[in-house]
Amino acid sequence: MNKSKLNRSLLTDSISYLYLTILAVIAAFPLLWIILSAVKEKGEMITNPTALFPKKLTLDNFRVVIEQLHFGSNMLNSVIVAGCTTIVSVIIAALGAYGVVRFFPRFGKVMTRVLITTYMFPPILLAVPYSILVGKAGLVNSRIGLVITYLSFSVPYAIWLLVGFFKTVPLEMEEAAYVDGANRLQVFIQIVMPIVTPGVIAVAIYTFINAWNEFLYSLILINSSNKMTVGIILKSLEGQEVMDWGVMMAASAMVVIPSVIFFMLIQKKIAGGLAAGSIK
Amino acid sequence: MNKHKKLLSKITAFSFVLPAILVVGLLLLYPVASSIFYSFTSKNLIKTTYKFVGLKNYIKVLSDSTFISSFLTSLKWTIFSLIGQVVVGFTAALALEHIRRGKGFYRTILIIPWAFPSIVIAMSWKWILNGVYGFVPIALVKLGIFSEIPQFFTTKEFVFATLLFINIWFGAPLIMVNVLSALQTIPKDQYEAARIDGATSLQQFRYITLPHISVVVGLLVVLRTIWVFNNFDLIYLITGGGPANLTQTVPIYAYNVGWGQKQLGVASAVTVLLLVFLLVICAIYFRILNKLEKEGPQ
Structure with a gap:
């Protein structure tokens, strides 16, 4: 050179x-x-607001967050809501994505477009009917109501990501199992799922993060503090007269650190799927 | 017997996709339809009775100057956010692709903002840019750039730029990662061949890189456009639309009408108008998609 x-x-x-x-x-x-x-x-x-590193380390802020604000119960609410959302959506989406790839491939393109269109629905558009319908169903202030509304964004997205993974499953393996007399559900659970497990786990984690991070629906559907998810409780903390930033940052740390760690674990898998999903 | 088996096979195949169809139908299409219905009524957040009011809600919204200015703010917010996210995400991806060492390290650090929940984005930046004890404002004063502590969230000149900065901070990683994975699909021997033919780096970029990634990037940009346009959380949590409605976008306007003034019927009209606007964009998007699929390299 x-x-x-x-x-x-x-x-x-x-x-x-x-x-x-x-x-x-x-x-x-x-x-x-x-x-x-x-x-x-x-x-x-x-x-000294611009000093980067603390002279003395203290866990006082975390103590306030856990002992006085009982943040643990709000964390638990978020874990329950995000966890249930993840389990239900991954099951529905895995069945749906596999069904489309294997049994209705001609509808694949139509389905992708329907999914993209629903991805474009503004959350605020759904917020109005949700507040009415969830109220009618008597599910205001309930975690079940929240899980149901969360399915609206998590299922389409999970299908979109999963379709790419299911396409990689070789058809021959399934056919061999059918010859051995297995039915479709058996083939799906025993042959297909083990192959796509890494992808499904990545999608599950991504779904969990998105549900964990959700804000608008919990804002309109939950108003009693013992049912609040972490996002809403942080917002209500801000509204208090004397705002303690140290406490706020301690609570924020507890919310954001799990998100960041899990996200780093799966980012490579998800990113490829996003790009692939958007062109297929 | 055979016929019976075929029918059974159809039913099992259909039962795989049925739950997903139910979710889309019951949780997406039906609520949207009911929203369209309520947009023609006087539905209130608290009262249970309502009556049919025809086009009154639409006329009310479209003749409200606050709605018009919110729409313009939404356009401004979307366009500038997108330009910023694409420029930063794109250049970061090119730089990452260029370097040889530390790729994984930089990539991992650079995607951190993507994982942030909107509430933590809002709280952390409110604290960092806080007008009394915030790190950045005080550091700017100490450095002599400002004579008094700048108020990034309440000053007319700063607030919109502050929001844009935060949204670019949040959104650029997604663009970066997707551009990066698109860049990696380009066969390396094409560059090799171009170099032998004496093409400059700029020419290589123009004639090899751009055509290869234009499909992915183009679609990504459209999806992001819609997403940024629809964004409610960030602005609601950071400024709530203020000061003096200066940062109020259409979703914030709809929220204020629906939950602030409790007029769900009017709020429905606002969101239906929003949907119509987005469906037009969507239609254009699919048109471009069809065209690209016919000519594109992939």
Whole structure:
């Protein structure tokens, strides 16, 4: 390689690294600042707001969040709602995605378009009828009501992601099982599911994160604090007269850290599926 | 017997997709239909009785200057957010593709914002940009860039840009990751061949990179456009549409009418108008999709 070319690649390399480093700092800073603020003492946050690292570590904020605000029960609500949403949607979506891929392939394109169209429905559009219908069903302030409304966005999305995974299952394996006398449900559970398990787990985690992160439907459907999910309780914390940012950041840390960790575990699988789903 | 078996096989095949069809039908199509119905009524959030009012709600909404300004704010919010997300996401993906070491490390760090729940996005940035003890405003004063602590959420000049910044921070990783996976589908030997023919980096980008990723990126942009346009959480949680309705988009307007003023019928009219607008965009999207599928490289 000649010298000028070497210099040029050195230059573009350093520009790339510099750019990525700046972006990485901006991307990571809020998470870092949440954690650092959560373990700082109250006095230090006020006297020296720009000090990056705390002089003294404290878990007082977490103690307030857990013992006084009983945040644990709200976390549990969110886990229950997101967990049930995930289980129900993954079952429905796995059956549906497999059914379309295997039995109704001609409808694949139509279905993808219906799903994309529902993806375009504004959540606020559904919020109005949901508040009326859930009220009629007597499910206001219930976790079941919330799970049902969450299916509206989690099922279509899960189908969309899963179709790509089911397409990779070789037909010959299924045919061999049919020859051995297995029925469709047996083939699905015993042959197909084991092959796509990694994909299904990724989709399940993604569904869980999305349900965990949801805000609007729980805002309109839940108003008693013992049924509130984490998002709504944080919002109501903000409305209190004396706002304690240390406590707020401690609670935020408890909400966001699981999301970030799980997301990092599955991001490679989901990203490919997103791009693939959008063109097929 | 054979006929019977065939019917049974059809039924089992259908029962696989039935639950999914029920979800789409009962949780998506039926509510939308009922929303359209309520948009012609005087439905109230608290009262149980309502009557048919014809087009009154639509006339009310369309003649409300606040609705019109909310619509314009929505367009502004969508266009600038999208441009920012695409520019940052795209350039980050190109830089990531360019470097040889630390790819995985940077990628992992850069996608962090994507995992954030909207409530934590709002709270963390409200704290970082807080007008009394916030890290960034005070650091800016210490650096001598501002003489007094800037108020990013309440000052007319700053608030919209602040929201855009936060939305770009949140949305750029998704674009980046998808562009990155599209970039990786480009056969490397094409670059090799171009280099031998003496093509510059810019020419390689124009004639190899862009055509290959245009399909994915184009569709991604449309989906994101709709998503950003529909976004309720971020603005509601950060500014609530204020100060003085300056950051009020259509979803926030609909929420204020429906739950603030308790006029669900009028709110339905707003969201139905929103839907009509989005369906038009959707139709254009499928048109482009058909066209791309006919000519595209993939």
